Amino acid sequence: MNNKNLKLKASETAPAIDWAAVNASPMSGIPDEDSPELTVAQAGQLRPLAEVLPAFSTGKTRITINLDDAVLQAYKARAGGRGYQSLINETLRRGLAADAVKEALREVIREELHAT
Numbered sequence: 001m002n003n004k005n006l007k008l009k010a011s012e013t014a015p016a017i018d019w020a021a022v023n024a025s026p027m028s029g030i031p032d033e034d035s036p037e038l039t040v041a042q043a044g045q046l047r048p049l050a051e052v053l054p055a056f057s058t059g060k061t062r063i064t065i066n067l068d069d070a071v072l073q074a075y076k077a078r079a080g081g082r083g084y085q086s087l088i089n090e091t092l093r094r095g096l097a098a099d100a101v102k103e104a105l106r107e108v109i110r111e112e113l114h115a116t
Contacts, residue, residue, distance in 0.1 A: 072084070075091075
């Protein structure tokens with residue numbers, strides 16, 4: 001364990017922990033019986049939680065994406081306190097819906113032109 005393993009909310013401050021003392025403790029390198037270290041073979045068999053338990057799926061996938069700085073700043077400014085990632089997701093969702101409507105309209109026009 002080290003200070004990089006701590007996940008804190010933005011509003012929280014890190015607790016005062018003497019990491020040197022923790023890492024120097026006689027038991028720091030020994031896994032406990034309830035959570036032994038995985039072997040390489042066991043780690044290779046691990047699957048995502050959503051695959052094992054689909055009921056726990058959030059319906060979202062974490063990705064890494066590169067956006068222009070100007071685009072990112074614009075979405076952060078427009079989002080306010082709501083969260084810019086949600087706003088980007090909504091924009092992409094609306095774009096997909098608009099594309100579907102356009103394609104359906106094109107298909108109807110093609111059918112009508114072909115019929116005449």
